[in-house]
Amino acid sequence: MAGFLEGLSPIWQGLQQAFNLLISLDPQILRITALSLIITMSAVLIGSLISIPLGSVIAYGKFRGRNALIWLIQTLYAFPTVVIGLIVFLFIRKTGPFGSLNLLFTPQGMIIGQTVLVLPIITGLTISALVAVDLTIRDTITSLGATRLQFLISALKEARFAILAAIALAFGRAISEVGAAIIIGGNIASPGNFYTSTRTLTTAITLETGKGDIALSIALGIILLLIALVINIVISIVQNR
Amino acid sequence: MLERMNFKKTLFVLSIVVIVLTGIAFSGCTTTTPPTTPQKQDLLIATTTSLYDTGLLDYLGGIFGPEYNANLRITAKGTGQALELGQNGDVDVVMVHDRAREDTFLQNGYGVDRRVFAYNYFIVVGPPSDPASVKGMTATQAFDTIYKKAQTDPKTIFVSRGDASGTHAREQLLWKNAGYNYSNIRASGSWYVESGTGMGATLLIAEEKDAYTLSDVGTFLAYEGNLTLVPLVDKGDDLLNVYSAMIINPAKFPDTKVQLSKDWINWLMTPKGQDLIANYGVDKYGQQLFYPARDNWELLGVTQAETQTPIP
Numbered sequence: 001m002a003g004f005l006e007g008l009s010p011i012w013q014g015l016q017q018a019f020n021l022l023i024s025l026d027p028q029i030l031r032i033t034a035l036s037l038i039i040t041m042s043a044v045l046i047g048s049l050i051s052i053p054l055g056s057v058i059a060y061g062k063f064r065g066r067n068a069l070i071w072l073i074q075t076l077y078a079f080p081t082v083v084i085g086l087i088v089f090l091f092i093r094k095t096g097p098f099g100s101l102n103l104l105f106t107p108q109g110m111i112i113g114q115t116v117l118v119l120p121i122i123t124g125l126t127i128s129a130l131v132a133v134d135l136t137i138r139d140t141i142t143s144l145g146a147t148r149l150q151f152l153i154s155a156l157k158e159a160r161f162a163i164l165a166a167i168a169l170a171f172g173r174a175i176s177e178v179g180a181a182i183i184i185g186g187n188i189a190s191p192g193n194f195y196t197s198t199r200t201l202t203t204a205i206t207l208e209t210g211k212g213d214i215a216l217s218i219a220l221g222i223i224l225l226l227i228a229l230v231i232n233i234v235i236s237i238v239q240n241r
Numbered sequence: 242m243l244e245r246m247n248f249k250k251t252l253f254v255l256s257i258v259v260i261v262l263t264g265i266a267f268s269g270c271t272t273t274t275p276p277t278t279p280q281k282q283d284l285l286i287a288t289t290t291s292l293y294d295t296g297l298l299d300y301l302g303g304i305f306g307p308e309y310n311a312n313l314r315i316t317a318k319g320t321g322q323a324l325e326l327g328q329n330g331d332v333d334v335v336m337v338h339d340r341a342r343e344d345t346f347l348q349n350g351y352g353v354d355r356r357v358f359a360y361n362y363f364i365v366v367g368p369p370s371d372p373a374s375v376k377g378m379t380a381t382q383a384f385d386t387i388y389k390k391a392q393t394d395p396k397t398i399f400v401s402r403g404d405a406s407g408t409h410a411r412e413q414l415l416w417k418n419a420g421y422n423y424s425n426i427r428a429s430g431s432w433y434v435e436s437g438t439g440m441g442a443t444l445l446i447a448e449e450k451d452a453y454t455l456s457d458v459g460t461f462l463a464y465e466g467n468l469t470l471v472p473l474v475d476k477g478d479d480l481l482n483v484y485s486a487m488i489i490n491p492a493k494f495p496d497t498k499v500q501l502s503k504d505w506i507n508w509l510m511t512p513k514g515q516d517l518i519a520n521y522g523v524d525k526y527g528q529q530l531f532y533p534a535r536d537n538w539e540l541l542g543v544t545q546a547e548t549q550t551p552i553p
Contacts, residue, residue: 094330094494102496104331105285105316188285191303192312196283207317209442 010214017215018222029216033223036200039107040175043114047122048167050115055126056152070127076120081113085180088113092184105186107198113180118170125166129159161238168238172231176224178202284501286315287326288336289407290439291457292484293317294464295530297521298336301509304517309504317439319406327351327487330494334502336486338457339407343485352487354552357543358509359484359518359531363411365474366444366461367453372396375453376473381419383474387453388421391432398452402443403435411482412455418479444468457482459530462522483534483541488552507551510535 021029058069090096092103092112103109133155141154156163181187185198187207199207201220208217292298293315302313318326320337327335328351335352337343346352365375365383373390375383391397402409413423426433434452436443440460447454448468461472474480486509488502508514515533522530534541538548 094496099330105314186316188314188316189299190283190312190314191299192281192306193283196312196314 014214014218018218021215021219022222026219029219029223031194031197032199032201032204032220035107035194035197036175036202037227039110039200040114040171042111043174044118044122044167044171046111047115047118047170051119051122052126052156052163055123056130056156058123059127059130060152060155070124073120073124073127077124079117079120080179081117081177082179082183084113084116085183088116088180089183104184105188105198106196107185110181110185110198110200113184114174114177117177117180118174121170121173122163122166125169126159126163129162129166130155132162133158164238165235168231168235172228175227176202178206182206281310281312282498282501283312283314284334284498284505285332286313286334286336286505287318287323287332288315289320289323289338289484290317290441291338291406291408291460291482292336294439294441295459295522296463297459297518297531300521301514301517305505305508309501309508311501311505313505319402319404319409319439321405321409324351327489330489330496332489333498334486334488334505336484337407338482338484339410340483340485342407342410343487346487350490350493353490354503354506355485355487355547356506356510356552357483357485357534357538357541357547358506358514359534360537360541361458361482361529361531362475363408363455363480363482364458364461364472365453366447366456366470367473368451369469369471370451371471371473373453378474379477380415380474380479384415384419384421388419388426388429391430395432396451398432398434398450400434400436400443400447400450400452400454402440402455403437404439406440407482408440408455408457411480415455415479444470459522462526462528462530465526481541483543484531485547503552510549510551 058066058073088109089104092098092101092109094102094104103112137158138151138155141151146154181198181200181203185200185203187203188196188198190197190199201224205217205220205224208214208220286298288298294317298313298315302315306312316326316332320339320342323332323335323337324342324346326332327346328349335346343352343355347355363380365380367373367375372394373383373387375386378386387397387399391399401412416423416426427435434446434450436446438446440456441464443454444456444461444464445467446452448470453473454470458472458475461468461470486506488499488506489497491497491499509518512535515535518531519529519533534543534548536548538545541548
């Protein structure tokens with residue numbers, strides 16, 4: 001058994017090599033990072049466009065089963081990403097219902113997976129944000145004779161910080177998930193065509209650690225942490241408005 | 242009013258973040274993507290981790306790609322998973338190493354045009370201390386000895402792929418040849434560990450546990466720098482490891498890129514492709530990782546046509 005300090009030296013070497021890769025802007029790292037950002041940004045954008053209107057309808061709507069629906073959405077915050085991956089995989093593979101679209105092992109397929117992941121998060125937190133808008137403000141808006149649309153726009157304005165935080169949170173969860181990304185994407189490098197590559201930060205870390213390429217894994221891990229840090233800063237700026 | 246100011250500030254910060262991130266994203270594209278001609282075709286291949294983890298396919302794809310204006314997209318799975326993807330038409334080509342399941346795959350009409358392009362050997366590797374003293378035995382003797390020793394010695398451990406891969410299939414065959422029922426082996430105690438993952442990761446697990454495992458020689462050599470494990474058994478016909486490629490049957494899945502698939506497999510079988518395979522990694526690892534199949538069909542027990550005749 002190696003001593004503790006001896007055991008630290010390969011980690012230290014890995015860190016040094018990782019920093020060299022980062023400083024030299026290693027093209028492989030740039031590709032992987034760029035692809036991760038593009039996929040997750042697309043998923044969060046699509047997710048927001050669906051979830052914010054949907055959340056508004058649920059927050060201010062009056063219909064049977066509303067509470068059960070909210071409860072269900074909140075439960076789905078913890079939807080295991082591998083299960084999302086499995087379900088999307090089964091639907092988009094050739095023999096599945098959407099097989100003719102050829103989405104398996106493509107970035108587009110991965111965007112679908114991440115969109116499914118962020119939908120309940122953004123929807124649920126939008127609902128919470130809108131419900132939390134002060135009742136007196138809501139009453140004031142209504143008493144001023146606002147139409148339903150005007151009312152909704154004012155309420156969304158009031159809740160904008162909380163909704164932005166929700167989007168940032170969803171972004172953080174989507175970019176750091178690995179289960180769905182591996183099942184749907186397959187961790188394909190695709191050297192000749194950037195837009196058909198499916199190797200993202202998380203899947204590359206999983207693969208490269210298995211391959212024994214520790215430096216690359218550490219470098220990609222540092223980038224993931226930096227992204228998480230940026231998201232955290234955004235959330236705290238938003239919340240300490 | 243104050244809140245409005247702050248919101249603008251937040252939006253400002255957010256837009257900067259987005260611009261910077263997009264900048265990174267696009268610099269990633271522009272610096273690394275060569276201008277792609279519109280005709281460049283993607284070929285999707287499901288392969289075994291033992292073939293992929295050595296880096297062979299990335300290397301060959303880097304030479305084949307420009308020549309044929311093609312872009313190889315490779316997803317590394319076990320043979321079982323690769324064949325399952327093939328059965329559902331999710332890929333164009335499968336490159337695997339399990340003759341028995343390949344035969345079934347072809348008989349059931351999922352694949353066509355099998356060609357054998359390379360071979361090497363499986364090896365039994367283990368810790369240098371070799372607690373069961375299997376060095377120099379035949380594979381079946383070694384398996385038998387490991388099993389018996391493990392019943393009394395807690396230091397004797399075997400790590401199995403446990404993932405329906407080609408290597409896992411060979412391991413099961415070796416247990417059978419050694420006179421054991423595989424399901425009994427699986428259930429016989431904590432000495433038998435299933436990693437459920439690829440060859441490279443399995444070697445790293447065996448390394449951590451000071452355990453024995455069955456590996457293909459290519460992956461072992463590619464990982465040797467990170468390992469203290471040593472090869473203990475590396476001789477015998479039952480350790481022959483034969484790699485084949487098959488095209489997914491276009492009659493079942495019309496989307497299969499038949500022409501490019503043929504080009505790829507035929508290119509592998511050319512004397513040039515075979516030389517590239519034979520020389521791959523020799524400078525780095527000091528020995529051959531793969532042997533060309535072209536002139537060794539008798540040794541491999543396959544037909545001459547499978548190793549030499551291009552797919553028409």
